[in-house]
Amino acid sequence: MSVAKDSAGSDDRFTVSAELSMALTAQGPHGERALNLLRDAAAVLSDPGRWSAPYEVAQSCCRGAIDSILNLAPRDITGIEAVTKAVTDAAESAVDAWRAGGQVPQGLLDGLAAAVDALRAEEGNPGGRRIRQIGYLVQELTRQEMGLAEVEAVRNSWTRFYRDTSGVLHGSGATPEESRERFEGVVASFEQLFLGLPERAERLRQLALSEQPSPQDAAEIASMSDPRAGDYFFRAAVSPRWLGLLPLDRLLPEASRWPALPYLRRQLEADAGQVCAWVEQYLASIEARGPGAVGMAVGLVAEGGMTACEVMLPIAGAQQDRHVLLRVGYWAQGVAVSDRTGQWVRVVEAVLLKPPFGVHESWDAAQLARSLVETAHPEGRLRAAGDRLGVIIRSALAAVLAVHLAQAQEWELSLVNDLREIALADPPRSVLFTLMRAVLDLARDDARLGVPLSERLRVLDNKLPAGAAANRLRAVVLLESYGDDRVDPASFGTWWEQALPLAGRLAASGSPRADVAGLLALLEEACPDEHRAGLHDVLARSLGQAPSAQEIAAWKDTYETASAPLPPAWHTVWELSPVLAQDVLEAWQPLLETLAALTGRRAPARPQPVMRTWVESHGGLSAEAFAACAAEEGPAAAAGQLAGAPVERTDVDASGARAGLLSALVAEDPRLWARDPDGVARAVAGDPTVLAAYFTSLHQAAREGKLADGELAAIVLAAFAARPGAGQDGPGTGQLQRVICNLLHRAWESGLLLDAASGQADGAVEWLESLVTGWTQPRTDTSQPLLTAVEWPGGAALLSLIAWGIQQAQRTGRALADPVRGLLARLLEEEPDDQALAVIGFCLSQLAHVDAAWAEEHADRLYALDTPWHAAAIWLRHGRPHAGVLARLDYASLLQAAAGPEGIPVLDKIILVFLDGSEALGPAPALLSELAAQDGGPQRCPSCCPASPGP
Numbered sequence: 001m002s003v004a005k006d007s008a009g010s011d012d013r014f015t016v017s018a019e020l021s022m023a024l025t026a027q028g029p030h031g032e033r034a035l036n037l038l039r040d041a042a043a044v045l046s047d048p049g050r051w052s053a054p055y056e057v058a059q060s061c062c063r064g065a066i067d068s069i070l071n072l073a074p075r076d077i078t079g080i081e082a083v084t085k086a087v088t089d090a091a092e093s094a095v096d097a098w099r100a101g102g103q104v105p106q107g108l109l110d111g112l113a114a115a116v117d118a119l120r121a122e123e124g125n126p127g128g129r130r131i132r133q134i135g136y137l138v139q140e141l142t143r144q145e146m147g148l149a150e151v152e153a154v155r156n157s158w159t160r161f162y163r164d165t166s167g168v169l170h171g172s173g174a175t176p177e178e179s180r181e182r183f184e185g186v187v188a189s190f191e192q193l194f195l196g197l198p199e200r201a202e203r204l205r206q207l208a209l210s211e212q213p214s215p216q217d218a219a220e221i222a223s224m225s226d227p228r229a230g231d232y233f234f235r236a237a238v239s240p241r242w243l244g245l246l247p248l249d250r251l252l253p254e255a256s257r258w259p260a261l262p263y264l265r266r267q268l269e270a271d272a273g274q275v276c277a278w279v280e281q282y283l284a285s286i287e288a289r290g291p292g293a294v295g296m297a298v299g300l301v302a303e304g305g306m307t308a309c310e311v312m313l314p315i316a317g318a319q320q321d322r323h324v325l326l327r328v329g330y331w332a333q334g335v336a337v338s339d340r341t342g343q344w345v346r347v348v349e350a351v352l353l354k355p356p357f358g359v360h361e362s363w364d365a366a367q368l369a370r371s372l373v374e375t376a377h378p379e380g381r382l383r384a385a386g387d388r389l390g391v392i393i394r395s396a397l398a399a400v401l402a403v404h405l406a407q408a409q410e411w412e413l414s415l416v417n418d419l420r421e422i423a424l425a426d427p428p429r430s431v432l433f434t435l436m437r438a439v440l441d442l443a444r445d446d447a448r449l450g451v452p453l454s455e456r457l458r459v460l461d462n463k464l465p466a467g468a469a470a471n472r473l474r475a476v477v478l479l480e481s482y483g484d485d486r487v488d489p490a491s492f493g494t495w496w497e498q499a500l501p502l503a504g505r506l507a508a509s510g511s512p513r514a515d516v517a518g519l520l521a522l523l524e525e526a527c528p529d530e531h532r533a534g535l536h537d538v539l540a541r542s543l544g545q546a547p548s549a550q551e552i553a554a555w556k557d558t559y560e561t562a563s564a565p566l567p568p569a570w571h572t573v574w575e576l577s578p579v580l581a582q583d584v585l586e587a588w589q590p591l592l593e594t595l596a597a598l599t600g601r602r603a604p605a606r607p608q609p610v611m612r613t614w615v616e617s618h619g620g621l622s623a624e625a626f627a628a629c630a631a632e633e634g635p636a637a638a639a640g641q642l643a644g645a646p647v648e649r650t651d652v653d654a655s656g657a658r659a660g661l662l663s664a665l666v667a668e669d670p671r672l673w674a675r676d677p678d679g680v681a682r683a684v685a686g687d688p689t690v691l692a693a694y695f696t697s698l699h700q701a702a703r704e705g706k707l708a709d710g711e712l713a714a715i716v717l718a719a720f721a722a723r724p725g726a727g728q729d730g731p732g733t734g735q736l737q738r739v740i741c742n743l744l745h746r747a748w749e750s751g752l753l754l755d756a757a758s759g760q761a762d763g764a765v766e767w768l769e770s771l772v773t774g775w776t777q778p779r780t781d782t783s784q785p786l787l788t789a790v791e792w793p794g795g796a797a798l799l800s801l802i803a804w805g806i807q808q809a810q811r812t813g814r815a816l817a818d819p820v821r822g823l824l825a826r827l828l829e830e831e832p833d834d835q836a837l838a839v840i841g842f843c844l845s846q847l848a849h850v851d852a853a854w855a856e857e858h859a860d861r862l863y864a865l866d867t868p869w870h871a872a873a874i875w876l877r878h879g880r881p882h883a884g885v886l887a888r889l890d891y892a893s894l895l896q897a898a899a900g901p902e903g904i905p906v907l908d909k910i911i912l913v914f915l916d917g918s919e920a921l922g923p924a925p926a927l928l929s930e931l932a933a934q935d936g937g938p939q940r941c942p943s944c945c946p947a948s949p950g951p
Contacts, residue, residue, distance in 0.1 A: 014042035014180075016187060023194035027072060034068035034190070037061040041183050048176070055174035062186045063165035066158065069190070073136045079129025083122045086115040127159030134158050134225065137193060144227040147257055148289075149249040153225045157189040192225045197232060204229060208236035218245035227259070234263040243267065243278060252286055253293040264300055272304035280311040291321035298324060302331035306339045313343060316350035325357040329368050340375050342392050348372055349396040353403055358431030366427030369438035372397055373424070376442055382449045394442060394456075398463035401435040405469050408432050413469050417607070418514035419476045426706070436469075440476055447481035453491040456481070457498060468509040474502055475519040482522060496531060499523060504538035510568045512575035512607040521579040539584045544569050546587035552594055559598070566595075575607035604628055627665055630672060636679025638665075639694070643684045655731065658684075659693035666694060670701035674711045677718035685722060689732030695719045695739045702746060709752060716747040720764055737771065737793035744768070745800035748807045765804060769819050771797035778831035780869055785838035786878055798823075798839045802847070809850040816851045824854075828861040834869035841874030845882035852884070865893040873897075877905050881912045887920035895927075899934035907931075 016038050024035040041061035048054035090112040094104045122128050134154045135146045146154070161182055168174045191200075207217055221242075224230055230250070242263065243251065251260045268275040279286070279301050286297050298315060301308035308331060316328050332348050348368050351357055358365050376390040377383070383390050415430060422428060422437040439460075446456050456477065464470040478485075478499055485491040503523055506516050520539075527535050547555075547570065558564035566574065573580075573588050574595055585592065596602055606628075626645075630638035642658055662684075666673040673680065677698070684690045695715070702712050719740045724733045744764055747753045753764075775794020782788050789795030805820030815821070824847075827836045840847070844862065848855040855862060863885075864870045872889055876897055879885075886894070886909060898906040910927070913920055921927050 013046045014183065015039075015046075016042060017191075019195055019199050020187070020191055024190070027069075027194070030068045030071045034065040037065040037068065038183075038187060038190075041065070045180060045183055053174075055176055055179035056168055058179045059165045059168040059174050059182055062161065062183055063169050065186060065190075066162050066165070069137070069193070070130060070133045073133035077129055077132050077136065079132075080119075080122050083115065083118045087112070087119050090115040127155055127162070130159050130162055131155055134193065138225055138227070141193065142226055142228055146225065147227055147230075147254050147259065148252075149222075149230060149247075149259070150225050150227055152247070152249045153192075153223050157185060157192075157223055157225070161186050161189065188223065189225070192223060192229070197226075197228055200229060201232070204233050205236065208233050209238060211239050213239055213241055213245060215245060218242070218247075222247050222250060230259040234260045237263045238266070240267055240271065240274070243274070248282060248285060252282065253289065253296040255290045255292040258293075258296045261296065261300060265303065268300065268304055272301075272307040276301050276304050276308050276311050280314075283311065283314060287318070291319065291324050294319060294321070295324045295327050298327040298331065302327065302334065306335050306341070306344065309335075309341070309343050309347060312347045313350070316347045320354060320356055322354075322356040322360045325351050325354055326361055326364055329357075329361075329364050333367060333371050337375055337378050340389070342389060345372065345375075345389070345392050345396050349400055352400045352431075352435070355407070358404070362429050362431050362434065363427060365431045366424050366434040366438075369397070369434055370424040370441075373438055373441045373445065377445050377449060380445070380449075382451075394446075394459050395463065397435065397439050397442060398459045401432075401439055402463045402465060404432045404435055405467075406465055408469070413472075418518075419472070420480065420515055420518070436473055439473065440480065443477045444480045447484040447491075450484075450488070452488075453481065453485055453494045453498070457494075471502060471505045471509060472513060472516060474498070475506055476515050478502070479515065479519045479522060482526070496528070500531060500535055500538060503535060504542040507539050507542035507572070507576065508544070510572050512572050514606045517576055517579045517607045520576060524579060524581055536581055536584050539580060540587075543573055543584070543588070546573075547591055549590060552591055556594060556598070574603050577603045578605050604632060606631065626661065627668070630665065630669075634676060634679070635673045636676045636683050639680040639683035643687065643690065655687055655689045658687065659690045659732075662690055663693045663697045666697035666701065670698060670706050671711075674698060674701070674707055674715060677715045678721070681718050681722040687732065688724060688730065688736045691722060692732050692736040692739050695722075695736070695743060699739055699743055699746065709750060712743075712747060712750065713752045716743045716753060719743050720767075723767065726770075734793050738791075738796045741768065741771070741793060741796035741800045745796070745803045748800070748803045751807065751811075765801065765819060768797040768801045768804075769823060772801065772823065772836075776827065776833045776836045778833060780832055780834045780867070782834045782838075782869070785834040785869055786842055786874055789835035789839050792835075795835055795839055798836060799843070802839070802843045806843070806846050806850050816847070816854050821851075821854065825858065828858050828871075832869065837869055837871050838874045841871035842878050844871055844875040844885055845880040848882060848885050855885075859888060863888045863890075865890055865897060876909065877902065881909045883913045883920040886910070886913055891921075894921075895931055895934055898931055 016035065021035055024031040024038075027034075038061065041058040044051055044054045044058045044061070051057055090108070094108045094112050097104050097108055125131070131151055131154050135151070138144070138146050138150065164178075164182060165186075197204075207213065207221060210217060221230075221233060224233075251264070253261070264275055279297050283297075286293050294315060298312070301311055312328055312331060316325065319325055319328075328347065329351055332344065332351070335344060348371065352365060352368055372393050376393040413432075416422065416428065416433050419433070419436055419440060422433055424434065424437055424441065427434045427437070443456050447453070457474065460470065460474060460477070464473065478495060481491075482495065485495045499519070500523075503520060506520065509516075523535060555564060555567070555570075559566075570591060573585070574592065577585055577588070577592055592603070626638045626642055629641055639662070642662060645658070673694075677695075680694055681691060684694065698707070698715050701707050702715070707715070720743075722736075723740050724736060744753075771794050775792055775797070790799060801820055801823065805816050809816050816824075824840060827833065827840065840862075844855075861871070863872045865872055865876075867873065872885070875885065876889075894906070894910075897903060898910060900906075910921065
């Protein structure tokens with residue numbers, strides 16, 4: 001408190017501190033007027049006997065001082081008067097229109113409704129204009145917006161004092177106690193607004209380090225309108241008593257900030273139960289502030305491990321925001337397996353039940369499902385007798401799957417042909433199949449550990465809705481457990497009791513899949529003699545009545561003239577025929593022979609799903625047909641068929657349709673399509689667009705870690721061998737050149753194809769150099785030179801060449817070698833090409849690291865900052881941090897760049913250098929002070945130098 005009260009007998013002497021006086025004087029005429037009025041109020045309160053109405057005078061002076069400070073804010077900040085006038089004006093316009101024409105235009109009604117809504121909002125926010133005025137001043141002075149806590153502080157100080165002193169000004173009485181309290185409160189509010197952190201730091205430190213804070217201390221913290229002060233206090237506060245003393249607005253998270261988080265983290269470390277219980281107590285208030293606030297609260301309590309479970313459960317149950325659910329999922333995975341309980345399972349179950357989470361966070365959903373499976377049998381062992389957590393997890397997984405199955409469309413179940421091929425370590429995009437695989441994994445583990453089959457199937461019978469999906473899931477359960485169940489007499493009998501009627505339901509479902517065919521094949525192969533006749537009978541009855549010769553002939557005619565589809569029941573028999581016994585198929589032989597004659601082959605050994613409604617996305621080309629061909633005959637054969645396949649639709653580009661289909665096929669099974677890159681490249685060599693799509697999809701798979709290094713090396717060599725010849729041009733050529741450059745880049749960064757023995761890559765460096773030479777030209781007007789450069793083959797080639805040069809230098813321990821060294825020198829010394837210089841600037845850290853002598857040799861060209869297209873200017877915005885490069889830049893230009901409108905990445909590099917302990921730029925305080933002195937510097941470093949808002 002800067003009000004000095006000097007006791008002399010019974011009188012108090014009131015003054016305004018020198019620090020506040022200086023700060024108010026710096027604000028210009030309005031600040032000087034406010035200071036003079038405060039001094040007058042202090043003089044009156046210090047010697048009230050000299051005045052006829054001293055307390056009214058003192059409070060009137062306080063009201064005038066407040067008005068003077070509010071006048072520092074722009075006058076166009078609206079308040080209750082302005083919105084009331086807007087309502088009046090809109091109402092008058094509506095009445096005039098009614099009187100003139102007997103009706104009110106919709107536009108006028110809309111305007112009136114909007115004005116009324118604004119008035120209601122203002123009425124619900126007492127003192128809103130004054131809060132906005134102070135908010136403006138706070139932002140001007142601190143470069144930070146007020147949070148909810150600061151808004152309440154202003155409401156309880158500036159707004160309250162304005163209201164109370166206005167009442168005195170308009171005739172209400174004033175007591176000595178009220179007058180002194182209001183004067184001191186106004187002065188304290190002025191101090192909160194105008195005094196910088198250095199003047200208040202010692203008091204804030206005393207409050208933060210206090211072990212036994214009082215309610216008066218809490219009130220002082222609650223009154224802070226400077227967001228920086230709250231941040232400073234909470235970074236140091238130690239006493240757990242603050243949790244019960246401070247108002248909630250000071251402690252709760254907001255939508256995008258939480259000043260109290262450092263303090264609460266320290267309290268969590270000391271007493272996780274207390275903090276988690278506090279969050280649970282005020283969860284409704286946190287939720288009212290939006291999902292951002294809830295997400296931060298989850299992040300806090302997550303550090304408490306299983307102690308947080310009580311609060312995680314209602315959050316997981318009520319939240320739909322996927323980012324909040326993602327944080328809950330991270331917490332769940334971080335809890336030690338030994339600590340997990342049934343309540344933990346309920347939290348995970350609640351997260352997995354939320355559609356937004358499964359749709360947008362499918363990989364994380366798979367990891368949660370995987371956590372459930374791992375928790376059921378810790379370290380691969382059955383839980384002890386009486387520990388029912390495994391049973392709880394089995395039920396929870398089935399319940400979650402049941403909900404997703406009930407919401408799924410029939411076509412979704414056709415997207416995966418074999419559930420056995422799904423792995424939770426590399427899950428599909430559909431959470432439905434992820435959950436199916438989790439249920440299957442747990443059932444397989446149960447079988448291995450001797451859990452009876454009846455118990456494994458009971459939960460599926462009780463939880464899953466009847467239908468084809470549930471039957472398919474049971475089929476895979478039986479298929480994957482056969483090896484374990486056949487050595488257990490009790491389970492083996494149950495296995496056949498379940499398998500025989502299930503086989504009939506599968507055959508009748510009309511949706512053959514590879515996993516279903518796998519079970520039927522196993523049944524035919526392993527069926528005991530006493531069950532074989534029953535098996536064949538149930539299959540024959542389930543397949544239905546075979547078509548007559550006349551029906552087959554009629555369909556054949558329609559197929560040959562109008563491409564009529566095969567009836568679903570016939571298709572089922574055709575797809576399952578390789579795994580069904582001859583006596584089951586006897587009545588169907590005429591149809592099977594007709595189909596074999598029409599297609600030129602027998603039914604595929606592996607059934608493929610029928611995709612009826614979405615094949616048109618590739619111009620009518622059938623994705624399933626080419627996928628089946630790739631699986632049976634190899635990717636080169638499928639690519640050859642695709643290259644010559646007619647595109648039925650005339651409204652699409654045929655080459656683009658083939659390229660799109662090939663991209664989709666590669667993305668679906670990259671390992672299959674990576675088996676023979678040379679063969680595929682030869683098969684589609686005549687169409688650069690299709691060839692580029694093929695290698696682009698493989699490159700994407702490599703980036704996602706779906707291909708091994710050996711596979712990548714073969715792909716790169718095949719791509720380089722398929723490069724367009726000199727002078728070749730046309731659609732797709734540039735795209736093909738660029739993806740070859742990118743593949744070479746990835747190979748060299750991975751340490752591949754660098755040995756002299758890699759003769760198959762001979763000529764790659766020369767080819768890349770020729771692309772760069774043909775691309776570069778004098779230019780300095782590209783708006784985004786780096787992004788533009790890498791979209792061209794020449795820019796991608798330069799990036800790839802630099803990667804080769806850096807890797808060679810690192811492997812040999814020598815300087816950059818030619819032709820990279822010579823090419824870079826030429827690009828630096830010739831007329832500037834902003835795109836080529838942008839690529840060099842992007843790689844500047846790596847180049848300077850592997851060959852400091854080369855960088856020093858070209859320092860004048862590399863480190864200049866006088867134009868935005870120089871290499872160093874690009875490096876400041878896009879390159880990797882490097883203390884040596886930063887130290888070589890012109891100091892004044894560096895500070896100017898950091899304070900400029902695009903200075904954030906520059907400042908990040910500076911801060912990282914300091915965090916690494918480097919003094920390449922000198923002492924940190926000195927640099928930050930110089931930065932604050934730059935135009936725009938306070939915005940980059942707001943705590944260094946508070947600015948004045950001006951009059």
